Amino acid sequence: LDRRRFLGTTAKATALTAAAAALAPTLRGAGIDPSQKIKVGFVGTGGRGTGAALQALSADDNIELHAVADVFPEQIKLSLENLSKDKSLEGKLNVAPERQFIGLDGYKRVIDSGVDVVILTTTPGFRPLHLRAAVEAGKHVFAEKPMAVDAAGVRHVQETLKMAADKPLSIVAGFCWRYSPSRRECYRKIMEEGLIGDVVSVYATYYSGHSKPHLDKSLRLDGVSDIEWQIRNWYNYTWLGGGGLVEQAVHSVDKIAWVMGDQPPLRARSTGGLAAPQLGGNIYDHYHVAFEYPGNVWCHLGSRKAPGCTNENADYVRGTKGTLIIGRGTDPYIEDNDGKVLWRYRKPKDGEANMYQVEHNELFQSIRSGKFINDGDRMIRSTMMAIMGRQSAETGQEVTYDQALAAEEDLFPGEENMIWKQSYQASSLAVPG
Numbered sequence: 001l002d003r004r005r006f007l008g009t010t011a012k013a014t015a016l017t018a019a020a021a022a023l024a025p026t027l028r029g030a031g032i033d034p035s036q037k038i039k040v041g042f043v044g045t046g047g048r049g050t051g052a053a054l055q056a057l058s059a060d061d062n063i064e065l066h067a068v069a070d071v072f073p074e075q076i077k078l079s080l081e082n083l084s085k086d087k088s089l090e091g092k093l094n095v096a097p098e099r100q101f102i103g104l105d106g107y108k109r110v111i112d113s114g115v116d117v118v119i120l121t122t123t124p125g126f127r128p129l130h131l132r133a134a135v136e137a138g139k140h141v142f143a144e145k146p147m148a149v150d151a152a153g154v155r156h157v158q159e160t161l162k163m164a165a166d167k168p169l170s171i172v173a174g175f176c177w178r179y180s181p182s183r184r185e186c187y188r189k190i191m192e193e194g195l196i197g198d199v200v201s202v203y204a205t206y207y208s209g210h211s212k213p214h215l216d217k218s219l220r221l222d223g224v225s226d227i228e229w230q231i232r233n234w235y236n237y238t239w240l241g242g243g244g245l246v247e248q249a250v251h252s253v254d255k256i257a258w259v260m261g262d263q264p265p266l267r268a269r270s271t272g273g274l275a276a277p278q279l280g281g282n283i284y285d286h287y288h289v290a291f292e293y294p295g296n297v298w299c300h301l302g303s304r305k306a307p308g309c310t311n312e313n314a315d316y317v318r319g320t321k322g323t324l325i326i327g328r329g330t331d332p333y334i335e336d337n338d339g340k341v342l343w344r345y346r347k348p349k350d351g352e353a354n355m356y357q358v359e360h361n362e363l364f365q366s367i368r369s370g371k372f373i374n375d376g377d378r379m380i381r382s383t384m385m386a387i388m389g390r391q392s393a394e395t396g397q398e399v400t401y402d403q404a405l406a407a408e409e410d411l412f413p414g415e416e417n418m419i420w421k422q423s424y425q426a427s428s429l430a431v432p433g
Helices: 003-008 010-023 047-058 073-084 106-111 124-136 151-164 181-191 226-232 250-259 355-369 376-395 401-406
Strands: 038-043 063-070 100-102 117-120 140-143 171-173 199-208 267-273 286-293 297-305 312-319 322-326 333-336 341-344
Touching (some): 038 047, 038 106, 063 073, 100 106, 117 124, 117 355, 124 140, 151 376, 171 376, 181 250, 199 250, 267 376, 376 401
Parallel strands (some): 038 117, 140 171
Antiparallel strands (some): 322 333
């Protein structure tokens, strides 16, 4: 599973690509005919993954869940039970026991099971490996955000995206706000219609309580290895989740990237730390990141994960003529510099389409039509920006985008450590300076 070895296996990649072409001829050409059933593989069956599977199966009439994989058998059981309770999925679940794969190599077996589309919703530390394997095999992909947790992972995904560029594949990323009808309209108003003039600053917030507190070590049973224990507590280990900035506040980073035309920032200056000590892990619980863009435009992001504090998930995009305000307990709106409301988003009478469902609807429409979607460039740039912000906070240094991308930062354990019963000591909490 070593990423560096993955990058060196050119011959194997060529063989896998040839094999995929022979096994999946329907992926070549102008999409998949409506009369042909689309088979979906599902890797990482936690709560968010189960939601993604539900949305994928709801996006097409002639579709089935064909294979699943997870490292925890009880998680597969729970996920399938929850999906089976949804009456709308009747006839769409066809996951025989022999196609329920358990283990760190389960993703390979899902990909080899004859599926057309793979849903990748494991902990993000594994995303580069899983995405590479899916693309090499010629599979369409839904990949939950982020795409990696470190600079080495980002470069690995960049190589994968180059491979995908010559394939008739759709790759949709779980940066769900890009598929939100209200956010699409907001950004159209400012980016195409120029309603606020030139953007001069952005302030984004991602303030919430703890997402996944670390499990008490007293709950660790005899025989549970370091690798298993850390995967069970994945959110709190940088090599698995990337930390709160990279794993969750990356949504806010992505919206900053969106409004700035998806161009990389010049540099980042960040602060961060751990204010409310956890029972274990090695991540910070708060950050403030300032991204500098040309023209002395600074985009700020405040992120905090702590109980008992102010919660807010908002975006304030200030321009020369006014400000776009999203997320203050009301529909998004634009006001001029005197506070007069110039525009307000109005939801349709029948409600706004769910952005999680929209991203899957558009993915499967593209697969059927042959008008393939590839979120590649922006999904990896937003991921890298979040990692860049974390790098700056953890080191206490100003970091340019090029420095961040080229960093000798590879948090993922080597191949010798990727064994379920392996002992593995995660890195200690970073100390700025």
